[in-house]
Amino acid sequence: MKEKTICMVGFGNVAKAFARLIQRKENELKDKYDVAFRVTAIATGRHGRALDPQGIDLTRALELSAAGKKLDELSKTSSPDSIEDFIVQSRADFLLENSPVNYENGEPALTHIRCALEHDMHAVSANKGPVVHAYHELKKLAGQHQRKYLFESAVMDGAPVFSVFREALPAANLVAFEGILNSCTNLLIELMEQGKSFDEAVAYAQSIGIAETDPSGDIDGWDAAIKVAAIVTVLMDTPYKPQQVERQGIRGITQAEIRQAQKDGSRWKLVCRGEKIGGRIVSKVAPEMVTPQSPLYSVSGTSSFVLFKTDVLPGLGLLESNPSPDTTAYGLLADVLNILKTE
């Protein structure tokens, strides 16, 4: 049986869900994939660090985190000051990068991933920032070190947006796509359909942890634009920045417009579009009214959907319903296992 070690940077909801997932699947992974995982390093932003080459007790780490305590007591060796040195010292097979998204430049996740690849570690991350800011660089770097950089959970959580093309659809070329890629705005519009004002909807979404304290990244369409840029960058193999996406958020939609759409049997949705025309990319994020005849109409709550148009399949849709940190964590595990099958 293979033993593989993991260094986790970030220990938030998704990382904790990943820890629980590999615990729950321990026997299945041994039986079907002939692999056992050992988390040998965990670095957090505010709750300390743990480093143990023999493997950190994940149950204990989850308990400490739940109690708001620091992880340092789980360390068997002293941790270096810098996070890069910490990653290097972990000597793990995989870096699992879970630090917060940064739309501007992808940092600090980008530096962590670069560091891991340079030191012959695979890198897996749900972070969209490094994808849009450095995908082609990181892919090349990974190749130079015979390692992989995967990021399935960066778009639509654990739904196989990237892997379906990479693993299952050989010789399929993406021509265009449309979809609902931002959960938060989709929920906000639905709350407004239920009669809440925009501010009430935002406050409610914040109270259940869907909207951030500063919700402008979602509301103004930045999160959707970064996902459009990620799909263009990776699946159309064309470096593309969120700033290049024609972008309009949902602030302009009034309750009157939402009510009128409902009367007409339609719904407002924040729709993402991208298309390769000749060698040129045309892309857009903007509110659109959709009718029940559209597959976008029934995408409700925090669900998401993308319809791909390829040169071989004219319409292939992927729907992800009921996402949670658990589904994002599964996307990370799928990346890890998909990397292992190439070794």
Add this chain to the structure above:
Amino acid sequence: MKEKTICMVGFGNVAKAFARLIQRKENELKDKYDVAFRVTAIATGRHGRALDPQGIDLTRALELSAAGKKLDELSKTSSPDSIEDFIVQSRADFLLENSPVNYENGEPALTHIRCALEHDMHAVSANKGPVVHAYHELKKLAGQHQRKYLFESAVMDGAPVFSVFREALPAANLVAFEGILNSCTNLLIELMEQGKSFDEAVAYAQSIGIAETDPSGDIDGWDAAIKVAAIVTVLMDTPYKPQQVERQGIRGITQAEIRQAQKDGSRWKLVCRGEKIGGRIVSKVAPEMVTPQSPLYSVSGTSSFVLFKTDVLPGLGLLESNPSPDTTAYGLLADVLNILKTE
């Protein structure tokens, strides 16, 4: 560069679309997959056979077929009488099995596939029959010969129903599914929504080649049931026959019911369901009324959709819109290329 040879049994619309597809993608397959395909054998039901170890001229084969002529003039060697001997004599790397579906016992496709695997050929087929009648046997036989048997196009044409689990979603276990898997009945109900009587709808669907001369396989839910059985058999790893599916077709839906549903903002759909409860499978094909809130509502015309519930992703939907023989042909090519990457 690898050269791979293909023996085609059946040269109907899908097989011809496959021939055009590998012609169109010839350069891409060489550049990206380092492979060139040569069709060395074609056997048809009523239009003769061609056997040429150097490779049959596909353009000429397509022309002959379009003109309703026999393919025999393309043969460089004499063909044996039996189809099994023909397959063996082709000595091809791949059998592409495209003979008509047989719900009862999967023949003659099953015999062809068995013959190919026994003679160390990979087998790829869009045929549902062998999947539900012999999947586990054929998988075992393929393994004994270090070959593969794949059948992506058996359900939802080229949409990656099987490969998404096999290639992209490691350690994901299917718990339940629901969907619209029969294109013909979906179109028939839509035609009735547009005001046609049941008989008029059937006649129209027959005129455009969607319904067969005897349309009972579709109308009575057999085609849907065989697809349910295929998903259960393969993705739940449980041998399952179409006869085990609780089955109700669309003959019972009246125009009055369809009009009433439309008034209520709903639509009738022939819905497929399967679920693993404990060790037991519960499955059903039956008409259901669905509202615009359901992802099934917008599945129109000959499109199809399946929503998977797994132990790691609570809802993953796959939509295939605008299918054609070209999309089924792509499913066959995807199988061939996915097999090649394991070699």
